[in-house]
Amino acid sequence: MPVARLLDHKEAAELVEKLSNSYKNVHYYLSFSTPVDLVAAAIISAQTRDETVNKLTPALFAKYKTAKDYADAKLDDLAKDIGSVTFAGNKAKNMISTFRAISEKYGGKVPNSMEQLTELPGIGRKTANTILINAYGIAEGIPVDTWVIKVSYRLGLSLNKNPEKIELDLMKLIDKRYWHNFAYVLKAHGKAICQAVPYCSKCPVSGICPKNGVTTRN
Ligand code: SF4
The missing domain is CATH 1.10.1670.10 (Helix-hairpin-Helix base-excision DNA repair enzymes (C-terminal))
Incomplete structure (x- = not known):
């Protein structure tokens, strides 16, 4: 051996x-157009197949365009909109908390530093690296x-x-x-x-x- x-x-x-x-x-295997889309897709993707995420995100991104759209969403509505993924209720809750913090602290703009990203609820180093690399072209890790x-x-x-x-x-x-x-x-x-x-x-x-x-x- x-x-x-x-x-x-x-x-x-x-x-x-x-x-x-x-x-x-x-x-990168998830589809997105904006940093806000990418944060949403990354949260949804935990323990979920890429294909499943990419199938549901076009309709999601058409409905929720800004951090505020997610921050103001009703938990039940958002959970229903991502209902085809595992742990939809928890993920919807995390998305609302994360986007509330992005709206309140950064005026709705997804931050572009490791420190600021990892301070957001639900964003660890893996997701922060993913956002930095794919939304901003910054490879910090x-x-x-x-x-x-x-x-x-x-x-x-x-x-x-x-x-x-x-x-x-x-x-x-x-x-x-x-x-x-x-x-x-x-x-x-x-x-x-x-x-x-x-x-x-x-x-x-x-x-x-x-x-x-x-x-x-x-
Ligand atoms: S990388 Fe994987 S497939 Fe390639 S030699 Fe090593 S164990 Fe085998």
Whole structure:
């Protein structure tokens, strides 16, 4: 059984370049037009398939255009409008609190700093990174979701389990010019090849990956 091992900087640089070249056209997977749309989509997306979110958001974005529209929404109405996703009631509640704070503190404009974003109710570092990268083009870190956790462990980019520690490990090993897209590269690789039981023989980075040949979910 291949043993997990942290890559050194040289190996990581080679791996990141190869992997990024293999998934050149990947991008953020949720549809949005404005920072307000993106905050709404990101909150709705927790534990929900991207396709489900992208199916419901066109009608949602047509009805709720500004932070104030969400802030003033009736909980029951908003929960009904996002009723096709899991935990719709809780997510609607979170959206109203978040957009109330954005309306009251920032005049309805979604803030563009990590500190201000993570002070908002319901916005953690992962979502803040997602907003900064995709709404404002600012890569202050790397959003760590379940795909990033699983695949970066296999690849030897982090041996930690805690998302904030994993993000720090990735930021140490990966050149900043890759940060804006690397979470989406890992997700694409996890979905296509490095699945629960991976297809190592088809993997573009099998020559560097410490877990090459793994046949279990670890
Ligand atoms: S598919 Fe196999 S070789 Fe490729 S990253 Fe996953 S575990 Fe490593």
